[in-house]
Amino acid sequence: MKLDPAIRDQVLATVPSLRAFAISLCGNIDRADDLVQETLLRALAHIDSFEPGTNMPAWLFTILRNLFRSEYRKRRREVEDAEGRYAETLKSHPEQTGRVEFEEFRTALAKLPADQREALILVGASGFSYDDAAAICGCAVGTIKSRVNRARTRLADLLAIDSVDDFGPDRATRAVLAGGGRN
Amino acid sequence: MGERGKDDAMKHRKTNLEPVAEKPESQDPMARPATTSPHKEARLGREVQARIGQQLRAMYNDVVNQGVPQHLADLVRRLSDQDQD
Numbered sequence: 001m002k003l004d005p006a007i008r009d010q011v012l013a014t015v016p017s018l019r020a021f022a023i024s025l026c027g028n029i030d031r032a033d034d035l036v037q038e039t040l041l042r043a044l045a046h047i048d049s050f051e052p053g054t055n056m057p058a059w060l061f062t063i064l065r066n067l068f069r070s071e072y073r074k075r076r077r078e079v080e081d082a083e084g085r086y087a088e089t090l091k092s093h094p095e096q097t098g099r100v101e102f103e104e105f106r107t108a109l110a111k112l113p114a115d116q117r118e119a120l121i122l123v124g125a126s127g128f129s130y131d132d133a134a135a136i137c138g139c140a141v142g143t144i145k146s147r148v149n150r151a152r153t154r155l156a157d158l159l160a161i162d163s164v165d166d167f168g169p170d171r172a173t174r175a176v177l178a179g180g181g182r183n
Numbered sequence: 184m185g186e187r188g189k190d191d192a193m194k195h196r197k198t199n200l201e202p203v204a205e206k207p208e209s210q211d212p213m214a215r216p217a218t219t220s221p222h223k224e225a226r227l228g229r230e231v232q233a234r235i236g237q238q239l240r241a242m243y244n245d246v247v248n249q250g251v252p253q254h255l256a257d258l259v260r261r262l263s264d265q266d267q268d
């Protein structure tokens with residue numbers, strides 16, 4: 001039996017935002033596309049477990065996130081050079097934001113703990129409800145709310161502070177700053 | 184266009200974005216909590232939050248607007264036409 005074209009179209013329609021989420025997780029567009037590809041393979045192989053009428057994006061995001069957690073995180077060291085690669089993938093960004101400001105934002109986002117960044121992206125960019133985001137991340141709604149709040153607060157702090165010394169002793173943070181060419 | 188003006192505005196963003204001007208320079212950085220307390224968060228300017236939301240979506244939509252890469256579209260179509268398990 002072939003896949004219902006309506007379901008197929010729902011999958012296709014979710015691919016662009018799946019990629020955007022994957023890039024925010026991987027920090028690198030090539031690995032993000034690999035991750036999306038694996039997600040699609042996995043999803044279509046198990047399409048029977050998708051209940052028509054339920055939230056296709058949430059279902060696919062959950063699969064992608066689980067794949068990322070189980071496989072891709074082992075290669076975490078690669079994420080440290082994500083900064084430069086990510087910049088390459090985003091050569092043309094929307095004009096309403098100044099380039100310097102945009103780069104600062106991206107650098108700040110990269111400094112957030114992964115859990116907070118993920119929650120912020122799901123709620124603030126992907127447009128998922130707190131409930132859906134909690135389901136995708138396999139945690140309580142309150143946990144998601146708290147992560148989003150902490151992410152926003154931390155970002156606001158980072159974006160308001162220019163001195164490297166204010167960012168604390170974290171090694172990865174310094175690497176990002178050094179690679180980012182600021183100061 | 185308007186880029187220079189924005190960059191200039193950037194230099195002053197500390198005051199623009201945080202009208203409640205909270206201490207950053209004067210305070211011992213080690214005294215800053217790793218994650219901020221709820222009452223501090225409540226003081227976050229609406230402007231800052233709006234700016235963060237806007238940049239987040241701009242970054243995200245930049246990728247979304249690239250659409251579906253051909254190889255992924257082909258993959259989905261190919262798998263959809265196969266017999267399911």
